[in-house]
Amino acid sequence: MTNEIKIHDLNAENFITERVNEIVSAVGQGTAINALSGGVDSSVVTLLGHRALGHRLRTVFVQNGLMREGEAEFVADIFSKLGVKVEIVDARKEFLDALKGITDPEEKREAITQTFYKKVFGRIVRESGAKFLLQGTILTDIDETVAGIKRQHNVFAQLGIDPEETFGYQILEPLIRLRKDGVRVAGKALGLPEEMFNRIPFPGPALAARIIGEVTAEKLDLVKKATSVVERILAGTGAFQYMAILHNDRVTGMREGKRKFGHQIEIRCWDSVDARTASPTKLPFETLEELASSILENVPEVVSVTYNIASKPPSTLEAI
Numbered sequence: 508m509t510n511e512i513k514i515h516d517l518n519a520e521n522f523i524t525e526r527v528n529e530i531v532s533a534v535g536q537g538t539a540i541n542a543l544s545g546g547v548d549s550s551v552v553t554l555l556g557h558r559a560l561g562h563r564l565r566t567v568f569v570q571n572g573l574m575r576e577g578e579a580e581f582v583a584d585i586f587s588k589l590g591v592k593v594e595i596v597d598a599r600k601e602f603l604d605a606l607k608g609i610t611d612p613e614e615k616r617e618a619i620t621q622t623f624y625k626k627v628f629g630r631i632v633r634e635s636g637a638k639f640l641l642q643g644t645i646l647t648d649i650d651e652t653v654a655g656i657k658r659q660h661n662v663f664a665q666l667g668i669d670p671e672e673t674f675g676y677q678i679l680e681p682l683i684r685l686r687k688d689g690v691r692v693a694g695k696a697l698g699l700p701e702e703m704f705n706r707i708p709f710p711g712p713a714l715a716a717r718i719i720g721e722v723t724a725e726k727l728d729l730v731k732k733a734t735s736v737v738e739r740i741l742a743g744t745g746a747f748q749y750m751a752i753l754h755n756d757r758v759t760g761m762r763e764g765k766r767k768f769g770h771q772i773e774i775r776c777w778d779s780v781d782a783r784t785a786s787p788t789k790l791p792f793e794t795l796e797e798l799a800s801s802i803l804e805n806v807p808e809v810v811s812v813t814y815n816i817a818s819k820p821p822s823t824l825e826a827i
């Protein structure tokens with residue numbers, strides 16, 4: 508089932524019809540549920556599921572506190588205009604509690620996965636009685652998990668987890684044969700607005716993937732402010748993905764004429780087709796200067812701003 512549909516072989520209308528039919532026949536007269544994160548993948552799954560099941564698909568946005576500022580309301584508003592009701596569930600405290608004291612990248616990912624699937628979303632699914640979960644896993648997620656590069660938050664089979672046994676629901680993954688470029692084409696054909704289907708990718712572990720070391724409320728606030736600046740300034744570049752990363756080490760700087768041990772932000776901006784390989788975008792130096800001054804102005808805790816110039820591999824796009 509995981510044989511790839513390459514972009515030049517993708518007929519979006521046929522793809523949509525086939526996936527909708529599969530969802531209809533799997534779910535029958537039952538109900539399904541899906542978690543919408545606002546990323547391209549989960550947005551496309553939401554529209555496919557909605558087309559197949561209408562109100563029998565319940566769409567939930569889990570507010571984990573790790574997303575961009577204002578993200579939940581922004582996403583719910585876009586989908587409301589498309590006729591899809593999105594329920595926002597506040598789970599900020601549960602995620603912060605689960606991440607407390609954890610510094611190891613894989614343990615952070617694991618804590619988020621467990622909190623999401625076993626605690627928060629598991630509870631929502633159990634209470635809803637839905638037996639099917641629609642999920643936006645794509646082929647790249649599987650490749651990277653199989654290759655042992657990174658534990659993705661959503662690839663169960665490859666991790667030896669039987670979701671029916673562990674979580675009590677069956678998973679449907681309608682995008683499993685596509686890569687990101689194919690998902691965008693399907694999204695456009697489903698009527699998703701361009702600001703959503705052309706959105707830069709955002710990782711499942713969200714801003715926790717961009718905080719080196721322990722995730723705290725204070726660090727989240729800081730990385731959110733830096734993210735807003737980076738996304739605003741780099742929006743028109745056409746780059747594949749751009750992000751702000753908060754380092755763990757403090758460095759000496761100056762604020763108001765006094766020495767300050769401040770935070771460091773690393774900016775990454777990537778040229779890539781499918782995220783498997785990537786190189787840093789050759790941004791004009793004026794843009795880099797604008798990024799630095801705007802971050803230093805809007806995030807007073809920061810005293811150092813750097814730009815990543817390493818390619819993937821050996822780098823990865825995200826920092827953890």
Ligand code: XMP
Pocket residue numbers: 651657658659660661708709710711712716748782819822823824825826827
């Ligand atoms: P890396 O950092 O592995 O990222 O070079 C490749 C692409 O995948 C995104 N990414 C994730 N997406 N769950 C996701 O859904 C994850 O755990 C995850 N980690 C990374 C990343 O943003 C990039 O586009």
